[in-house]
Amino acid sequence: MPAVLPAVLRAACFALVGLALALRALPAAAAEPIQVGSKRFTESYVLGELARLALQQGGVAAVHRQGLGNTAILEQALRSGQIDLYPEYTGTIVRELLKRQPAPGAPPPTLAELNTWLAPLGLKAAVPLGFNNSYALALREADAQRLGVATLSAVAALPAATAARLRPGLSHEFLVRADGWPGLQQRYGLQPAAPRALDHGLAYQALAQGQVDLIDVYSTDAQIGRLGLRVLRDDLGFFPRYDAVLLMRANLPAAALAALAPLQGHIDEAAMIAMNAAVEIDGRPFAEVAGAFLRTGPAAAPAAPGLLALIFAPDLGRLLGQHLALVAGSVLMAVGLGVPLGVLAQRRARLGAWVMAAVGLLQTLPSLALLAFLIAWLGRIGFLPALLALFLYALLPIVRNTVAGLASVPAGQRDAARALGLRPWAAWRCVELPQALPTLLAGIGTAAVINVGTATVAAFVGAGGLGDRIVAGLAVNDTQRMLAGAIPAALLALAVQAALAGLQRWLVPAPLRGAPQRPGAA
Template identity: 50%
Template sequence: MGAALAGALALAATGGSLTVGSKQFGESLVLGELAVELARDVGVPAEHRAALGGTRVVWEALVRGDVDLYPEYTGTVARELLGGAVPAGDPAALGAALAARGVGMTRSLGFEDTYALGMRRARAAELGISRVSDLARSPRLRLGFTNEFMDRGDGWPALRARYRLPQRDVRGLEHEVAYTALAAGEIDVTDLYSTDPEIRRHDLVVLEDDLHAFPPYDAVYLYRLDLERRAPAALEAIRRLEGRIDAAAMIALNARAELDGVAPARVASEFLRATLGVAAAPEEEGRTARVLRRTREHVALVAVALLAAIALAVPLGVVAARRPGVGRVVLAAVGVVQTVPSLALLVMMIPLLGIGARPAVAALFLYGLLPIVRNTHAGLTGIPLELRESAAALGLPPGARLRLVELPLATPAILAGVKTSAVIAVGTATLGALVGAGGYGQPILTGVRLASVPLILEGAIPAALLALAAQALFDLAERWLVPRGLRRARAAGAIR
C-alpha cells in the first residue's frame, strides 16, 4: 500500500506513466508483462505495446519515445544496435554507449538467452554433428532460420563467415514455423533461443558454438533515461527483477505461455506473486469484449485510410483521364507503390510516423490509391464519344460536364475501385499489429506465435466477415448513388 501511494504521489508530481514495448516472440511478451504489472503495483499507469516486430522496430520506438522501456539482450545491444563498437561482456561500456543515445540499461535479470543452432537428435546422430563447425562437412544440409537472424550482424552472415560454412539452401522462416519444419524433416538446422521450451519438446540437439561466434546475451531492460524523472517509482519497481530470473525459471515461464497456451499477463502475475510477493492482478478481458475492441481498432484504421484514399485518388483519376501524358505518370506512380511489400512499407513509415495507428493508416492509404485511380480513369475514358459530344453540344462548361454527366456515368466503375480498395485495406490492416496499431492482426500474430488455432480464428474470422460487410455496404451504396436507369442499362449490357 505504501509503495502504491509513493508511486501515485510521484506520478502526480511528474505526470509520468509507462509504455512498455516487446518483440514478436513469447519470452519478450512475458518480460513485457512483468514490467507492466510491477509498474501498476506501485500506482503508475502502464500499457503494453506487445509484439511490435523485430529488434529495429522496437529500438526505433524507444529512441523516438513511442515506448519507454522494453526487454533486450546484451549481445543484441552490442552487435545489432551499437554495431560491434562495444563488447557485449562489458556492461559499463554498454551503459555509457547507450546513455549517449538517451537510453539506460538495467543489470542482468539473471539469465542468458543466447542464440544457438539446433538439429533433430536422430539427424545429428546420423551425420555425426555435435558442433557448429561440423556443419562444414555437410554442404547439402537444409538450413531454415528466422527472418531476423538471416540479416542480423550477429546472425547468419557472421556465423557463416566465422565457420566458413558452405550451405546455400538457406530459407527465412518465422520462429514457430521453423520448429514445425524441423520436426517434419523439411529442414535440418534452425536457430534457437537457449531458453526456448521447444528444445525439450522436440528433443533437439543444441550444437556447440565451438568458435564462440555468438556473444553473451544477458537479458536486461532498456529504458529511456527521462523515465528516471517521469516515473522513478515504476523504474525502481522493475529493477526488482534484476538477478531474480534464472534460465530454468525463464524456460518454465516460456513453456507456460508457448506450450500450455496461458496468457502472458497471467504467466507474469503468477511469477510475481510467487517470487516477489506482488499481488499482481492482470486485466482480464472476455473474448466478446476483446473482439469488439479489435473491431473498433480495425474499422478505424480502414475507414480513415479509405476516406483519405478516395479524397486523393478520384481527383488523380480525373486528371489522368483528361491529360493522357500526366495520366501515364500518375498510373505508373500508384502502380509502383502497390508493388512495395506491405511489411517493408510499414517499417519504412516508423522513422517518419513512429508506431501505432499512424504508420498503418499511411500504408493503407498508399495501397488504396491504385484501384480507385485506375477505375476512375477507366470509367471516365470509357464513356461513349456520342455522350461526350451531346453534353458539349448543350453548351455545358467542362466543370459542369464532369459533375453532371461524366462522373455519374463513371460512378459504377469508381465504386468498384473503392470496393476493391476497401477489401484490400481490411486484409492488409492485420499487419498493422506489427507496429502497434492493434486490430484483428493482434490475435492472429499472437496465435501464430503460440500455435493457437482459436486465437488465429479470433482475428481471421472477424476480418473475413468485415471484408464481406464492406462489399455488401458498397453494393448498397451503388444502389443509392447510381441512377436506376444506368444500372438497368449496365445490366442489359452485361446480359448481351
Template identity: 50%
Template sequence: MIYRLTLLLSLWIGYGSAPEAGETTGVAVGSKEFTESVILGEIATQILENARIDVQHRKQLGGTRFLWQALIDGEIDLYPEYTGTLIEEVLGGRLQGKRDLATLRRVLAEQGVSMTEPLGFNNTYALGMMTARAERLGITTISELRDHPELKFGFSNEFMARADGWPGLKRAYRLPQQAVVGLDHGLAYRGLAGGRLDVTDLYTTDAEIQYYSLRVLEDDRGYFPDYRAVFLYRADLAERLPAVLPVLRQLEGRISEKEMTAMNAAAKLGKVSERKVAADFLRKRLAIASDGEVEGLAASLWRHTLEHLSLVAISLAAAILVAIPLGILCARRPRLGRLVLGATGILQTIPSLALLVFMIPLLGIGAWPAITALFLYSLLPIVRNTCTGLQNIPGPLLESADALGLPRFARLRLVELPLALRTIISGVRTAAVINVGMATLGALIGAGGYGQPILTGIRLDDTGLILQGAIPAALLALLIEGVFELAERRLVPKGLRG
C-alpha cells in the same frame, strides 16, 4: 448522388473511432515479436500498473532494429533487450571490441539510453536439431556440422541478417552449408518436426527445446556471446517519470533461466496468455497481486474489429478524397494522367511490408503509419477507375450537356460523375477489399487490428489464435463486398443498371 456517397462514407468513418495517438503522459513499454519478449514486456507493464503508473504495452512490435529505433524516437520508453544483441548488433563498432557492461552502459548513454542490471537469465543463441536425427548423424557440437554439408539450415530472419548470427557463425566455424533459408522463428520448429529442415537457431530459453525434444548443439568455439536480459529505457525517463525506475528495478536478478523457460513453455505450449503468465510470476516471485485479467474472446474480437475498421475506413476515406480528384485530373489531362497513374502504380508495387517499414521513420509506429501505407495502396484502383469511368462517357452525352449550357463543374457533378459512379464505386470496392487484407500487416508496426491475433498465433504456433484474426478478416472482406454491392444498388441510378 455524390452527396449520398459522401454521407455514407462519413457515417462509416464515424463508426470506427480514430486510433489513439502515442501516449504522452504515461509509460509506453515495447516488446519484440517473440514470446519471451512479450512476457517480459507484460511483466514490466503489470508491475508498473500495480504501482499505479499509467502504462501501455505495445506488444510484438517487430525486430531489434525496430524496437531500438522506436526507443530512440521516443515512441516507446522501455523494452526488454539482451546484452549480446546490444554488443553485437545494435552498437556494433562503437564498442571498439570491448564487451563489458560498463563500456556498454557508457556507449548507450551517448545515445540517450540507459539499462537496468541484468534480470537474471541468459538467453543466448544456439543451434538445435531433432534429437533423433542428431543421434543418427552423431552430431553434438556445431563444429561437427562441417562434415555434413547436405544439411538444410533454416534460420529466423533476424538471425540470418545479424552480424552475430549466421554470417559470423558461418565464418567462425567455416560451415559449408548452402541450403540456408530465412523464415519465421515459430515456423522453423514446425519445419524441423516435419523434416523439411535439419538445423535451426534457438534461444536457450525456448520452450520448444523440450517440447520437440531438440538437441542443443554445443558452441564448442564459444562463438555466441552472453545474452543477458535487461530493460533498456530512455535516459530521460528518470526525470520525466521518476516513479518508474525504482519499480522496474525490482525485477533485476529476479528471473532465472528455469523460470523464463517455464514461462515460455506456459505461454507457447500451455496456451496460457502472456498476461496471465506474467501475473502468475509476479504473484509467486514478488508477491505482487496483479490482476492478470485476460480479455475475453468477444472483447478482444470487438477491439480488433474496431481497430481494423478504423484502419481501413480512415485510409480508404482519405484515399477517396484524394484519388477521385486525381482521377478527374487524369481524365481531363491525359498526359498528366499517365504520370499520376504511373506514380500510383509504382506505389502499388512496393512490397507492403517494406512500405510499412518506410513509414516508421516518418510517422513512428502505431496506427498512423499503417493508415498512411494503406492510403497509398488504395490510391491506384480509385484513381484508375475514376479516370476510366470519366473517359468512357460517350461523346454525344458530353456534347448534350455542353449544349444545354451546363458549366464545366455542373457538367462534372450532374452528368459525368453520376455516369462514372459505377466504375468509381468498383474501384473503391477493390481498394477496400485489398485494404482489409493489407491492414492485417499493420499489427507488425503496432497498429492492432486482426493482424494482432494472427501475429501472436504464428508466434505461439496457435492455429486457433491465427483463425481469430484470419476468419474475421475474411468475413470483413466479404461484408465490405456486400456493403458495396448494396451501395452500388442504392447509389447507381436505375437507368444505368442492367
C-alpha cells in the same frame, strides 16, 4: 440525386479533417502511459507483459505494444520516443545496437559499462531480470547421434559432402546479425547448404517435420525440451552472454523504475522456460502467463481457451476499432486524391498514362518493404506509416475506376450538357458523375476490401488491428490464435463489401445501376 452528392462530398471532407485532427492528437495521447514494446517472439511478448503488469501494480499507467518487429525497429521506436522501454539482451545491445565487437574471451561488460556506452544515445539498461538466453544452433537428436556431433566445431569438421546435405532453417534476423549466421559461419568455417529464412516460431515445426535440419534457437525456448533437440555447444565461445534486461529511455520517470524494480533478479532460466512453455505448448495468453507468474510464480496451466473464446476475447473491440480506423482513414484519403487524379487522367490522355503507371507501380511494391521505407522516412512506427501505406495501395482501384466510369459516359450526353449551357463543373456534377458513380463506387469497394486484408500486415509495425492476433499466433505457431484474427478480418471484409453495396443502392438511381456490380468491376 444531385442534392445527395454535395452532402456526401461534404461528409467526406469533414471525415478527412477529423482524421487529420485525430492523427495530430496521437502523440499527445500516446505520451501519457508508459509505452512497453516487445519483439516478435514468445519470450519478448511474455517479458513485455511482465513489465506492463509490474508497472500497473506499481501504480504507473502502462500499455504493451506487442510484436513491433526486430531489434532495429525497436531501437528506432525507443530513440524516437514512441516507446519507453522493451526487453532486450546484453549481447544484442553490445553487438547490434552499439556495434561493438568484443575480443574473443573478453569478459561481458558490466551494466555500468553498458550504460556508459548507451548514454550518448539517450538510453540505459536497467532491471537485470536474472537469466541468460543465449543463441545456439540445434538439430534433431537422431541426426546428432548419426553424425556424431555435439559441438559447432564438430559440425564444421564434417566432410564437405555431408555438411552440404545439412539444410539450415534460420530466422530472418539471425541471418543478418553481426552475432548471427555471418559471424558464426566465419568463426567456425561452417559449410552447410544455403540457409532457408524462416520465422522463428515456424522453425521448430519445420525441423520436426524434416523440412530443415539445423535451426537457430534461444536457450530458454520451451520447444527444445519438448522436441528433444540436441543443442550444439558453442565450444569456441562465439556467442556472448545474453542476459535479459529492460532497455529504456534514460529519462524514464523514477516512479516507473521503482515499479519495475521487483522484477530484478526474479526470473531464472527454468522460470522463463516454464512461461514460454505455458504459451507455446499449453496455448495460454501472454498476459495470463505473466500475471500468474507475478502472483505466485509458475503455476499449473488451466485448459487452453477454444477458438470462439479467442475470437471474442476482451480485446476484440479495441482491435476492430484500430482495424477500421486504418481502413476507413486510408480509403477516405485515397478517395480524396484518387478521384481528382482519375478525372485528370481521363481528361488529359498523355498525363493520364503517367498517372496510371504511377499508381500501378505503387500497387506492385511489397507491403513490408513499403512499410520499412515509410518508417525510415517518417522516423516513426505505428499508425501513421501503416495508414500511408494503405492509402497508397488504395489509389489504383479508385483512380482506375474513376477513369473507366467517366470514359463510359456517352459523348452525346456531354454534348447535350454543353448545349444547355452548363458550366464544366455543373456538367461533371450533374451529368458525368451520376453516370460514372456505379463504377467509381465499385473501385472504392475494391480498395476497401483489399485494405481490410492488407491492414493485418500493419501489426508488424505496431499499428494494431486484427493482425496483432495473427502475428502473435505466428510467433508461437498457434493456428487457433491466428484464426482468431483471420476470421474476424474476413467477416469484416464481407461486412464492408455489403455496406458499400448498400451505399451504392442508396446513391445510384435504379436506371443507372444496370446489372448488379460487385467491388472490383470496372
